[in-house]
């Protein structure tokens with residue numbers, strides 16, 4: 214098999230990830246739906262952005278009532294997206310370009326069309342009955358909250374076939390698997406091995422906190438759930454090297470921390486609480502929300518890494534903020550009520566920031582410089598828009614905009630046949646926002662993002678360095694250092710829309726000269742006195758502190 218770039222088992226600490234859905238990326242056969250041959254043909258775009266690892270949304274057979282997170286067969290490819298052979302070709306082509314690939318492992322639940330559930334509900338004696346969670350009443354596990362508040366009334370649904378209730382933390386068509394049953398754990402391990410043997414580089418593990426239920430608890434983050442993950446990690450370590458497990462646990466920092474275990478559960482975990490606080494800090498022109506949550510974030514073991522993101526395929530979740538902050542976020546970022554979904558906002562990065570290039574650059578620079586590995590959501594590198602007229606989270610899952618031609622170059626199908634309509638409004642529509650146009654414009658967001666990732670890759674400090682926050686009196690200025698071995702980088706950001714000055718206490722760093730990492734320009738030498746910086750609206754700088 215062709216080799217990927219680095220054989221360091223800790224590769225994920227330096228990696229930049231790119232999240233995409235096959236369905237919405239590129240259609241090769243003109244049926245209006247993106248597919249694996251199409252995706253394979255776009256790998257040069259992904260590689261040229263400086264991406265190290267692609268995270269694929271679920272590509273399994275599925276009734277597609279939840280973007281494919283409702284799986285009906287774990288060891289195959291949805292026929293709409295191609296065949297297993299097409300998947301293998303994609304994987305080889307990605308590896309040949311030095312790109313790794315992680316896929317989704319949706320282990321909490323299946324589709325109600327999965328043969329296991331079809332068999333389980335057939336009769337109370339069927340072999341798969343106990344693979345799911347059943348009850349004669351709907352009053353067990355009362356302390357578990359409902360996650361999809363806008364659509365679900367209960368975590369129990371009545372099954373008229375076997376005349377009992379089944380348990381589900383998400384949609385009622387997604388029955389939860391029963392992890393107390395050893396056969397379920399065996400089967401999920403077989404699924405993992407199936408894909409690992411094909412060469413995938415790891416999994417983004419969906420909905421981790423909800424694997425096990427116990428009465429009298431919230432049914433979240435239980436020790437039994439950790440035990441399941443420790444078992445899967447031990448098997449992974451026994452048979453494979455260089456693979457990564459990335460946890461989706463939308464929890465407070467201390468609860469997410471528990472999923473790293475003692476380096477015996479997840480390698481990576483998405484840091485959910487940071488994300489909304491980046492948007493809060495920006496709109497309030499005050500770094501406090503961000504610094505508070507980072508202060509509350511426990512340190513993590515040496516081999517582990519946070520995964521950072523600004524936007525993803527779901528609503529911008531506001532579960533991990535206070536009620537007052539959630540209302541503020543809705544008032545500021547979701548003035549159109551259609552933009553709200555569950556406890557979140559179903560919009561993309563560029564429109565959230567009013568299409569303001571300076572704010573987009575500032576937020577992307579934070580994604581790339583705060584401690585962790587960044588994940589870019591497809592299309593955000595060109596500033597794609599959203600469409601809140603589409604239902605659920607389809608608002609942020611529209612086809613990738615490649616050109617200003619027919620169907621944005623995404624597909625040759627009749628426009629009515631596209632899996633989702635293209636964004637076509639005046640500001641973000643594909644005639645204005647597309648890869649080809651930005652390719653040719655040296656000042657485009659696409660080329661700027663490439664440069665940013667390139668600079669990030671010029672040093673291991675961002676992926677691996679220690680972080681120290683400075684606390685200048687001016688709270689609109691966010692400043693921190695990243696340090697690894699003898700290298701220190703100073704990051705300064707102006708969160709405000711007006712010019713700001715701050716005095717930074719950098720005396721302990723001696724008389725180094727800060728040198729701009731983008732323009733090579735030298736700033737005045739540090740002295741024992743507070744170091745004065747003035748930044749324009751939303752301006753940021755990455756400065757290498759050099760001993761000259």
Ligand code: NOJ
Pocket residue numbers: 279280282283319383419420461526527
């Ligand atoms: C989390 C996924 O990100 C989301 O898209 C999905 O709807 C739920 N898990 C349920 O599978």
